[in-house]
Amino acid sequence: MKAKGIIVLLAAAISGIAAQAAIAGSLVINGSTTVLPIAQKVSEAYMQQNPDVKISISGGGSGEGIKALVDGTTDIANSSRFMKDEEVKLAMGKNIYPVPFAIAYDCIVPVIHPTNNMSNITMEQLKSIYMGTVRNWKEIGGADGPIVVISRDTSSGTYEVWEEKVMNKERVFPRALLQASSGAIVQAVSKNKNAIGYIGIGYINKDIKPLSVNGIKGSVETTLSGAYPISRPLYMFTAGWPKGDILNFINFVLNPGKGQKYVSDAGFVPLY
Amino acid sequence: MQRTQQSGKSRKRKEQAIRSLFFIIALASVMALGFIMYFLFVEGLPVFSKVSVKDFVFGRYWYPTSQPPDFGIFPLIVASMAVTGLSAAMSIPLGVLAALYLAEAAAPRVRQWVKPVVELLAALPSVVIGFFGMVVVAPFLQDLLDIPTGLNLFNGALMLAFMSVPTICSISEDAIYSVPVELKEASLALGATHWETIARVLLPASLSGICTAIILGMSRAIGETMVVLMVTGGAAMVPESIFDPVRPMPASIAAEMAEAPFRGSHYHALFATGIVLFIFTLLFNLLADHISHRYKQTGAATL
Numbered sequence: 001m002k003a004k005g006i007i008v009l010l011a012a013a014i015s016g017i018a019a020q021a022a023i024a025g026s027l028v029i030n031g032s033t034t035v036l037p038i039a040q041k042v043s044e045a046y047m048q049q050n051p052d053v054k055i056s057i058s059g060g061g062s063g064e065g066i067k068a069l070v071d072g073t074t075d076i077a078n079s080s081r082f083m084k085d086e087e088v089k090l091a092m093g094k095n096i097y098p099v100p101f102a103i104a105y106d107c108i109v110p111v112i113h114p115t116n117n118m119s120n121i122t123m124e125q126l127k128s129i130y131m132g133t134v135r136n137w138k139e140i141g142g143a144d145g146p147i148v149v150i151s152r153d154t155s156s157g158t159y160e161v162w163e164e165k166v167m168n169k170e171r172v173f174p175r176a177l178l179q180a181s182s183g184a185i186v187q188a189v190s191k192n193k194n195a196i197g198y199i200g201i202g203y204i205n206k207d208i209k210p211l212s213v214n215g216i217k218g219s220v221e222t223t224l225s226g227a228y229p230i231s232r233p234l235y236m237f238t239a240g241w242p243k244g245d246i247l248n249f250i251n252f253v254l255n256p257g258k259g260q261k262y263v264s265d266a267g268f269v270p271l272y
Numbered sequence: 273m274q275r276t277q278q279s280g281k282s283r284k285r286k287e288q289a290i291r292s293l294f295f296i297i298a299l300a301s302v303m304a305l306g307f308i309m310y311f312l313f314v315e316g317l318p319v320f321s322k323v324s325v326k327d328f329v330f331g332r333y334w335y336p337t338s339q340p341p342d343f344g345i346f347p348l349i350v351a352s353m354a355v356t357g358l359s360a361a362m363s364i365p366l367g368v369l370a371a372l373y374l375a376e377a378a379a380p381r382v383r384q385w386v387k388p389v390v391e392l393l394a395a396l397p398s399v400v401i402g403f404f405g406m407v408v409v410a411p412f413l414q415d416l417l418d419i420p421t422g423l424n425l426f427n428g429a430l431m432l433a434f435m436s437v438p439t440i441c442s443i444s445e446d447a448i449y450s451v452p453v454e455l456k457e458a459s460l461a462l463g464a465t466h467w468e469t470i471a472r473v474l475l476p477a478s479l480s481g482i483c484t485a486i487i488l489g490m491s492r493a494i495g496e497t498m499v500v501l502m503v504t505g506g507a508a509m510v511p512e513s514i515f516d517p518v519r520p521m522p523a524s525i526a527a528e529m530a531e532a533p534f535r536g537s538h539y540h541a542l543f544a545t546g547i548v549l550f551i552f553t554l555l556f557n558l559l560a561d562h563i564s565h566r567y568k569q570t571g572a573a574t575l
Contacts, residue, residue: 061533146420153506153527154337155538163338171335174347177423177517178506180527191411192421 025245026054031065031078034157035234038104039078041262046252053245063087069239070096075246077237080106080157096239103253104260105269107201107231108161109218111186111208113193118142120212123229126166129196132173137194149176150188150197158182162198165230182267198230202267223269234268312550316543319343328544334508334519336528336538343541347508349548351425351518354511355504356494358429359436363493364486366433367440371482374441375448376470387445394438402502405431410503419515421505426514428504432496436489443488447481448474480564487560491553497522521549 029039036059043055060068065077070091083091083098091098110126112118118137128134129147138144151172152159163172179185185197190207197208201218204210210218213229222228242250253259260270320328323343331344370390374383409430410422451474459469475482505517506527525542532538 061536064533148421154335155528155532159337171338174333174509175507175517177421178508178519178527180501180506184502187406188423191407192414194420 025052026056027076027245027249028074029055029057029076029078029236030060030068030074031076031237032062032080032157032234033059033155034062034080034106034160035059035078035103035236037266038234038263038268039236041266042253042259045258045262046249050248053249055249066091066098066237069098069237070094072096072239075238076249079235079237080160080232082235083237091239098237098239099241101236101238101250101254102233102271103236104234104263104271105223105231106157106161106234107218107220107223107228107269108158108165108198109201109204109230110196110198110211110213111189111204112196112211113189114207114209115193116142116209118211119209120215122214123166126213127168127170130162130167130172130176131170132175145194148192148195149173150185150195151176151178152182152185152198153178153180158198158200161230161232165232200267201269202264220269224271231269309550312543312546316540316545316547319537319540319544322537323541328541329548332510334524336532336541341537343537345521345524345541345545345548347510348519348521348524348545350510351504352494352520352522352549352552354425354514354518355428355432355500355520356490358425358514359432359493360486360490362429362433363436363440363489367437367485367489368444368482370437370441371444371448371485372470372475374445376466376474387442390438390441392438393434394442396435398435398496398498399502401431401434402499405499405503413515417515421517423503423505423517424515425504425511425518428500428518428520429514431499431503432493435496435499436493439492440485440489443485444478444482447478447485450481451477480566483563484560487556487563491556491560494556495522495549495553497526501526521545525549 027043029043036057039057043057047053047055059078062077062079062081065074065079066083066087068074069077070087077098082100088098110121116137118141121140125134125140129140129149130151132149134140135147136144137147149172152162177188179188179197182199182203185199186203186205186208189195189197196211201220201223212218216222216228218228218230223231236250236253238246238250254271256270256272260272263270323331328343328345329349330346331342332346333342333344334347335342374387374390378386405427406423409427413419413422413424413427455473455477456469459473460466464472500520501523504520504523506519506523507517508519508524509516511518525545528538529542532542
């Protein structure tokens with residue numbers, strides 16, 4: 001008798017919690033580690049303004065996020081690339097119509113020491129430098145000095161863009177130095193007159209000198225116009241046109257006065 | 273009569289309880305180690321379904337994210353050994369000689385001041401030493417030696433030496449200081465000079481302690497992560513000179529683990545790197561244990 005009472009109580013409690021969860025709403029976001037800092041900053045702001053919504057974020061990589069979206073284990077998939085054909089087919093097979101929202105742009109700028117007299121570089125030269133075939137600044141019109149090549153750790157999103165846009169399927173040569181963050185690259189380049197590195201546009205400061213690529217300066221304008229070559233859009237995918245909390249969140253992210261503010265805080269280029 | 277018997281019984285029970293309490297405490301740390309090892313192997317071994325052990329350990333290229341990936345940690349192993357070896361070459365003479373000075377030559381007042389300061393060096397957080405190496409030492413080396421980059425093997429070894437000197441010096445000094453005074457007095461009484469006494473009596477008598485100190489200092493160096501991540505440059509290649517940038521195993525794990533896809537082959541490869549590192553430190557510790565037993569002084573008479 002007593003046990004039965006407890007079970008009834010428990011059931012009531014559980015249904016109560018479930019009901020509350022349905023009212024309160026919860027969002028699950030998974031995917032690209034590049035988009036993760038944006039998602040984190042925006043979610044914090046969103047949860048502050050909507051205390052009844054719980055957002056849980058994880059970063060398993062773009063592919064992981066899209067897989068989770070197709071499996072129905074996440075509401076929003078962050079991705080640093082567009083969906084691949086196979087992924088779209090897989091989603092269609094499960095009657096899920098993924099909807100992309102471009103939420104920001106990633107713009108990667110090659111940087112050198114302020115005393116270096118170079119100011120422009122071509123994509124071809126960048127590729128040769130990172131492949132290790134060009135080893136001295138004078139080979140590409142600079143002063144005589146061995147080029148100290150600094151790269152990012154291979155699992156970072158920044159490296160991913162570099163590999164995709166600049167290296168074009170070639171490998172960064174093993175002699176390249178590795179730094180684990182954009183901040184560390186700024187630090188290393190600013191202390192070495194022969195160094196070259198690459199960072200997200202948000203990290204540029206007066207200690208380092210950004211290089212134009214193919215004669216185009218990396219900036220918010222050239223990124224948005226598509227003229228600057230080392231940039232890419234970042235996406236959030238939803239399963240079908242978003243509704244309810246998901247729609248509210250996406251609207252928040254895209255709002256120039258709200259979510260987009262945090263995009264530039266995270267070191268990326270906002271949409272407007 | 274009965275009362276003493278009873279109190280004896282309760283005393284026995286109390287003893288038993290305390291004994292099992294301590295057993296449980298000891299067991300907890302052993303079990304923690306066991307769980308960590310289990311986890312390490314469970315997460316690391318799956319990579320060997322993608323790459324053979326030989327290709328993993330002796331592979332020359334580490335490109336974990338390219339298509340197809342290359343998981344060769346040979347450059348990382350060489351880097352770890354080179355950095356540790358070079359730092360040992362700097363820290364052993366410095367540490368042991370400083371210990372000899374403190375134990376034998378220094379005036380008591382000097383010893384009283386210098387020893388705590390040396391030990392304080394051990395308390396410096398590794399990230400502070402790393403930052404120092406990156407911001408101060410690297411540009412200095414670049415200008416002084418006119419080398420392409422100051423973030424290299426030599427700088428890493430130098431910073432690691434900073435970290436192992438206090439360990440080596442402090443433990444060696446304790447070992448030398450604890451040599452029975454009769455031995456020293458006997459040697460001096462036989463007409464040996466102070467130097468002869470140090471070289472022929474004190475050093476051999478404290479050898480086991482000094483070896484333990486050295487190996488503890490070196491195992492601190494080989495497992496150190498933050499310093500090597502910040503100052504060795506991080507190029508995954510086999511170094512040709514001591515001024516080449518290198519990437520020791522801990523640096524590779526720390527730099528890449530955060531963003532490696534969970535349970536992907538890159539993730540497993542990083543854990544497998546951890547297994548290799550673990551085997552290295554285990555060997556160091558076994559060696560230390562062996563040496564300290566082998567050259568152990570059991571009494572003044574054994575010399």
